[in-house]
Amino acid sequence: MADEKDHPNGGGGFTRRGLIKGLATTAVASATAGAAALAEERAKSDAGGGLPVSITLNGAVKKGVFEPRTTLAEALRDAWGMTGTKVGCERGACGACTVLLDGLAVNSCLTLVHDADGRQVTTIEGLGSPEAMSPIQKAFVDADALQCGFCTPGMVVSCAGLLAKDPHPTPHAVKEAVAGNLCRCGTYTGVFAACDAAAKAGVNHG
Amino acid sequence: MAEEKKTEKDKEKISVKVPEAAANAVTVEIGLAPPYPSKKISISLPPGDPAPYRVGERLVTGRRRLRLDGPEKVTGRAVFTHDARKAGMLHAAVVRSPHAHATIVSIDASRAERMPGVVIENPGKKVVRYHGEAVLALAAPTRAGAEDALRAVKVTYDVLPHTVSLAAARKEGAPLVFQKQVEEKRSAGDEPGAAAVLPQTGNVRGPKRSGTGDVDKAFAEADGTLEIVTTTSVQTHVPLETHSLYAEWVGDTLEVQASTQGTFSVRDELAEVFKLSKDKVVVRAEFTGGGFGAKFGAGDYGVFAAKLAKKAGKPVLMALDRKAEHLSAGNRPDSWNRVKLGYRKDGTVTAADYESFGTAGVATGTGTGGFVKAAYGFPAVKVAESDVFTHLGPGCAMRAPGHPQGCFAVETALEELASRLGMDPLALRLKNDPSEVRRAEWEIGAREIGWSRRPEITKANDAAAASGSPLRRGLGCAASLWYTFVAPGSQVLVRIHRDGTVEVENGVQDIGGGVRTPIAMVVAEEMGLPVASLRVKIGDSRYPFGPASGGSVTIGSLIPAVRAAAVHAREKLMGVAAKVLGEPESEVRIAGGLFSAKGKTADFRKVCSRLPGETVVATGDRAKDYDGADTRLFGAQFAEVVVDVETGVVAVKKVVAVHDCGQPVWKTGVESQIRGGILQGISYALFEERVVDERSGRVMNPDVEFYKILGSKDTPEIVPLLVDFYPGKNNAHARGIGEPATVPTAAAVANAIAHATGIRPTALPITPARILDLLGKLPKREVRA
Numbered sequence: 001m002a003d004e005k006d007h008p009n010g011g012g013g014f015t016r017r018g019l020i021k022g023l024a025t026t027a028v029a030s031a032t033a034g035a036a037a038l039a040e041e042r043a044k045s046d047a048g049g050g051l052p053v054s055i056t057l058n059g060a061v062k063k064g065v066f067e068p069r070t071t072l073a074e075a076l077r078d079a080w081g082m083t084g085t086k087v088g089c090e091r092g093a094c095g096a097c098t099v100l101l102d103g104l105a106v107n108s109c110l111t112l113v114h115d116a117d118g119r120q121v122t123t124i125e126g127l128g129s130p131e132a133m134s135p136i137q138k139a140f141v142d143a144d145a146l147q148c149g150f151c152t153p154g155m156v157v158s159c160a161g162l163l164a165k166d167p168h169p170t171p172h173a174v175k176e177a178v179a180g181n182l183c184r185c186g187t188y189t190g191v192f193a194a195c196d197a198a199a200k201a202g203v204n205h206g
Numbered sequence: 207m208a209e210e211k212k213t214e215k216d217k218e219k220i221s222v223k224v225p226e227a228a229a230n231a232v233t234v235e236i237g238l239a240p241p242y243p244s245k246k247i248s249i250s251l252p253p254g255d256p257a258p259y260r261v262g263e264r265l266v267t268g269r270r271r272l273r274l275d276g277p278e279k280v281t282g283r284a285v286f287t288h289d290a291r292k293a294g295m296l297h298a299a300v301v302r303s304p305h306a307h308a309t310i311v312s313i314d315a316s317r318a319e320r321m322p323g324v325v326i327e328n329p330g331k332k333v334v335r336y337h338g339e340a341v342l343a344l345a346a347p348t349r350a351g352a353e354d355a356l357r358a359v360k361v362t363y364d365v366l367p368h369t370v371s372l373a374a375a376r377k378e379g380a381p382l383v384f385q386k387q388v389e390e391k392r393s394a395g396d397e398p399g400a401a402a403v404l405p406q407t408g409n410v411r412g413p414k415r416s417g418t419g420d421v422d423k424a425f426a427e428a429d430g431t432l433e434i435v436t437t438t439s440v441q442t443h444v445p446l447e448t449h450s451l452y453a454e455w456v457g458d459t460l461e462v463q464a465s466t467q468g469t470f471s472v473r474d475e476l477a478e479v480f481k482l483s484k485d486k487v488v489v490r491a492e493f494t495g496g497g498f499g500a501k502f503g504a505g506d507y508g509v510f511a512a513k514l515a516k517k518a519g520k521p522v523l524m525a526l527d528r529k530a531e532h533l534s535a536g537n538r539p540d541s542w543n544r545v546k547l548g549y550r551k552d553g554t555v556t557a558a559d560y561e562s563f564g565t566a567g568v569a570t571g572t573g574t575g576g577f578v579k580a581a582y583g584f585p586a587v588k589v590a591e592s593d594v595f596t597h598l599g600p601g602c603a604m605r606a607p608g609h610p611q612g613c614f615a616v617e618t619a620l621e622e623l624a625s626r627l628g629m630d631p632l633a634l635r636l637k638n639d640p641s642e643v644r645r646a647e648w649e650i651g652a653r654e655i656g657w658s659r660r661p662e663i664t665k666a667n668d669a670a671a672a673s674g675s676p677l678r679r680g681l682g683c684a685a686s687l688w689y690t691f692v693a694p695g696s697q698v699l700v701r702i703h704r705d706g707t708v709e710v711e712n713g714v715q716d717i718g719g720g721v722r723t724p725i726a727m728v729v730a731e732e733m734g735l736p737v738a739s740l741r742v743k744i745g746d747s748r749y750p751f752g753p754a755s756g757g758s759v760t761i762g763s764l765i766p767a768v769r770a771a772a773v774h775a776r777e778k779l780m781g782v783a784a785k786v787l788g789e790p791e792s793e794v795r796i797a798g799g800l801f802s803a804k805g806k807t808a809d810f811r812k813v814c815s816r817l818p819g820e821t822v823v824a825t826g827d828r829a830k831d832y833d834g835a836d837t838r839l840f841g842a843q844f845a846e847v848v849v850d851v852e853t854g855v856v857a858v859k860k861v862v863a864v865h866d867c868g869q870p871v872w873k874t875g876v877e878s879q880i881r882g883g884i885l886q887g888i889s890y891a892l893f894e895e896r897v898v899d900e901r902s903g904r905v906m907n908p909d910v911e912f913y914k915i916l917g918s919k920d921t922p923e924i925v926p927l928l929v930d931f932y933p934g935k936n937n938a939h940a941r942g943i944g945e946p947a948t949v950p951t952a953a954a955v956a957n958a959i960a961h962a963t964g965i966r967p968t969a970l971p972i973t974p975a976r977i978l979d980l981l982g983k984l985p986k987r988e989v990r991a
Contacts, residue, residue: 067350069350070350074349074350077289077291078291078348078349081291082282083282083285083286083288083289083291084281084282084283085282086286086288086289086446086447086495087288088446088447088448088528088910089528089909089910090527090528091528091909091911093909093910093911094446094528094910096446123282124280124281124282125281125282127281128281129281129283130277130278130281130283133277133280133281137277137280137281138280140276140280141272141273141276141277141280142272144272144273144276144874144875144877144878146273146276146279146280147496147718147719147720147878147882148445148446148447148493148494148495148496148716148717148718149275149278149279149280149284149286149493149495149718150286150288150445150446150447150493150495150496151446152279152280153280153281153282156280174918175918175919175921176918176919178918179917179918179919181918182444182446182910182915182917183446184443184444184445184446184496184498184886184915185496185718185878185882186881186882186883186884186885186886186916187878187881187882188885188917188918188921189881189921189923189924190878190881191918192918192921
């Protein structure tokens with residue numbers, strides 16, 4: 001758990017204590033009333049709305065109101081229509097949902113949107129567009145480091161995160177950086193080559 | 207037989223009546239490019255089909271280039287089915303059975319029904335036969351809301367006895383999965399061939415018998431026989447995008463976006479279920495996040511989505527979660543294989559007796575006997591294949607169905623034979639390989655991997671053992687076998703606009719192979735235009751028919767039709783160009799986007815601006831295959847591994863793969879397919895194992911944490927190579943490459959481990975525990991087979 005000061009309040013009255021209190025209520029409800037009743041209760045509370053969040057998404061401030069359980073991946077994809085970030089397993093095992101949170105690669109399916117409150121989030125859309133690809137994106141195309149393309153956004157973001165803090169990574173560091181990104185089509189050798197080429201090109205990847 | 211003969215005679219009569227057939231006779235050179243000998247054959251060109259490419263004729267195709275779908279995929283712009291979003295859209299979810307076998311006593315969905323915006327589809331099932339089987343589907347305005355509603359549904363089950371392992375299900379008195387005879391369900395991913403009516407005893411369906419020659423006689427005359435048993439585990443496809451389908455009713459039309467390998471197979475299935483004509487179901491599949499054989503139909507999930515959408519009057523997105531994907535959306539069946547070889551002292555295999563059992567859970571199609579019958583051409587082969595039903599999710603086609611399993615069995619037996627006879631494993635294979643193509647591949651691959659180092663490596667391993675070092679190195683090889691299947695009926699449309707825009711349309715889907723690029727390259731080749739200038743439009747059932755992508759059929763089925771369409775379009779433009787240039791049509795040439803005749807030139811746009819109509823439209827059909835080379839696809843692979851004999855950990859260092867892809871269209875894509883097939887093969891060899899708890903009948907690892915698949919750190923150096931081969935058969939010498947590299951990888955890795963350690967792995971995956979067990983380094987205890 002990060003320190004409380006790492007999660008500046010977005011100004012909407014959301015506090016850690018509030019979240020913990022909510023969880024406690026949940027536990028009691030679950031123990032006493034059973035799953036079905038709990039589900040009904042949750043649905044009612046959803047209808048009542050959630051808590052406000054404000055993040056800097058790809059350089060622009062984004063605001064929204066989300067219930068506490070909403071993940072960053074859900075907020076990006078469902079509320080803000082940023083579907084470039086994919087969801088492959090919903091438990092941090094495949095890496096398709098990787099985004100940069102304050103420059104660090106994280107699984108957005110395991111990050112609550114409220115934990116991103118007040119912070120900088122960079123998604124695949126923030127790195128570049130088909131019309132103006134970032135160097136690492138271009139390197140992926142050049143090395144044919146993709147097939148079906150579903151793991152690709154996460155893979156690209158992991159590499160971008162690596163290159164931002166380590167502009168000349170060793171082959172081992174590249175393998176390590178994408179160790180949490182599964183690709184079933186088998187594009188890893190292309191990914192290594194792409195990362196290497198982008199590093200050699202020596203452009204700032206931040 | 208009598209009837210067949212009559213038909214042949216009729217064909218002869220027809221060919222006499224139609225003089226064009228003789229006029230279309232052309233000579234085709236087939237075989238490997240020099241220095242290997244080729245042969246010339248005479249074929250009769252199908253009407254309207256261009257003559258096949260001659261050796262060295264191609265300028266654009268056959269080369270490497272960037273994929274056209276790259277920029278969209280690396281920037282998140284590509285919209286997958288998971289990404290379908292529309293105002294008012296509902297998210298669907300499915301209540302699934304926690305039991306392996308149970309009757310459904312009651313379903314109370316009243317609480318869920320009262321939740322805001324929830325719609326429910328209850329198919330009224332009475333029995334569930336596997337953990338994860340769908341019981342009821344619902345949809346709600348948010349994904350979280352759908353999950354809440356799921357938890358509010360109360361299902362009461364009466365749990366029944368189950369059987370979940372191959373061994374247990376075969377026993378007499380095992381709980382029966384089906385009471386009645388089961389007919390084989392076929393999908394677009396299967397090998398073509400009639401589904402046989404087979405005997406069914408208990409849970410065992412079969413055996414399905416096939417083969418050639420007199421095996422018993424050959425065994426009696428053999429210098430010796432050798433028998434081994436191999437087993438393989440269930441492999442799950444794990445496409446990164448789970449099975450998903452977005453459904454929306456627009457008037458009486460069902461509009462669908464599907465994560466599928468078959469735009470048209472999904473359309474046809476939905477049209478049948480909802481009793482709609484084919485034009486009333488529109489399926490789009492521009493980007494599919496992997497399939498590997500599991501995504502051909504609409505699936506129960508897709509039908510649920512369409513029904514829920516109808517009920518709600520709103521669009522519905524059904525995307526399976528990872529757990530449901532593992533439990534219910536298909537897998538490569540496990541297998542038990544017994545292979546007995548008869549051989550002569552010089553290493554010639556004279557006969558093979560082969561038996562397989564496998565479980566596809568509640569489905570069929572577990573046979574693994576294809577490889578032994580066709581890979582080497584042993585003179586006498588006897589095959590008996592049986593499906594065993596268990597209370598587990600249905601298996602289905604997966605990248606070269608049955609072949610990695612069969613290859614592992616046969617190539618392990620050959621390795622054992624080489625070791626018994628004291629022969630070099632590659633020499634033994636050459637002794638038994640009649641394929642000219644593969645003999646060339648063995649030679650190329652052996653050079654690339656450095657096979658001649660093998661004796662030195664053996665010596666170094668001995669020295670390492672003597673000095674107490676734990677690392678051993680090994681080289682292994684195995685043959686690949688697949689086939690050139692053609693999905694008939696493919697058609698391509700080329701439309702040229704007055705402003706010079708060229709559109710190419712076919713309904714085929716992109717599942718990762720990047721089919722847009724080879725389509726564009728072929729049109730570019732024929733029309734002399736830059737590849738990137740072409741607008742390739744795919745993934746829509748309103749476009750002309752295209753093949754389902756499975757069994758390596760896409761390129762071979764589609765590319766000849768693309769070429770025919772492009773040639774027809776070019777022919778139509780030539781007349782216009784001749785008028786613009788003021789020269790006879792026969793003098794007009796096109797290259798680099800420029801028409802020319804007798805030194806005069808006109809650019810493509812200028813000629814298009816003079817079109818008689820607003821557009822020129824040309825189509826091309828996939829003509830039937832004509833004469834040419836063997837329809838089998840041959841390949842040879844080599845693996846180099848390092849094994850730590852103290853921990854049992856294997857590191858694959860290098861894989862060399864030499865394959866036949868006819869004349870490749872887009873070499874970059876071919877190489878990527880080979881790399882992918884190899885990585886899935888290594889994953890199969892070393893890691894992938896579905897674990898089922900026999901007592902509860904539940905799958906214990908329906909996820910990607912504990913169902914381990916290969917990752918970045920397990921990736922070796924890969925060298926994909928192609929033989930330069932002209933097989934004939936179609937106008938582009940086109941052949942597929944999706945399956946072949948998957949077939950021999952596990953066997954080559956296993957044989958390399960055998961070389962490194964002296965053990966003979968006979969069970970996949972070859973985990974550290976299994977290696978240590980075979981090395982006698984585990985304390986005595988029962989090890990799971």
